Each structure stands twice: as C-alpha cells, then as structure tokens.
Amino acid sequence: MPTILIVGMTCQHCVELVHEALGRVDGVTDVAVDLDSGTATFSEERPVDMAAVKQAVADAGYKVA
Ligand SMILES: [Cu+2]
Numbered sequence: 001m002p003t004i005l006i007v008g009m010t011c012q013h014c015v016e017l018v019h020e021a022l023g024r025v026d027g028v029t030d031v032a033v034d035l036d037s038g039t040a041t042f043s044e045e046r047p048v049d050m051a052a053v054k055q056a057v058a059d060a061g062y063k064v065a
Pocket residue numbers: 009010011012013014015
C-alpha cells in the first residue's frame with residue numbers, strides 16, 4: 001500500500017480535493033488522506049503509474065514531496 005507525502009494541504013477541503021484527485025488515477029483504490037501527517041495512502045487494484053499520481057496531485061494544486 002503506497003504512502004505518499006503531500007505538501008500544501010491545510011484543511012479538510014484540501015483533503016477532499018486530494019482524495020478525489022487520487023481516486024481518479026487509473027488503478028488507485030481505497031484512498032485515505034490524513035491531514036495531520038500530510039500523507040495519503042491507497043491500494044493498487046492494478047499497477048499504478050506514480051507519475052500519474054504526482055500529476056493528479058499537482059493538478060489539484062498540491063505537491064507530492
Ligand atoms: Cu484546504
């Protein structure tokens with residue numbers, strides 16, 4: 001289960017945006033975003049392209065550390 005560190009989340013709204021963005025990436029499922037630790041975890045129902053994950057987070061306005 002990959003865990004990524006996300007820079008820029010400050011409130012529950014950010015959490016929801018990141019959650020939605022990750023949920024749209026091909027292969028990603030069971031997304032969990034934690035504001036306190038600034039991390040997101042997810043399961044892979046098939047191999048996930050981490051570049052697509054980073055792009056999705058960037059498109060939402062945040063950054064993968
Ligand atoms: Cu926010």
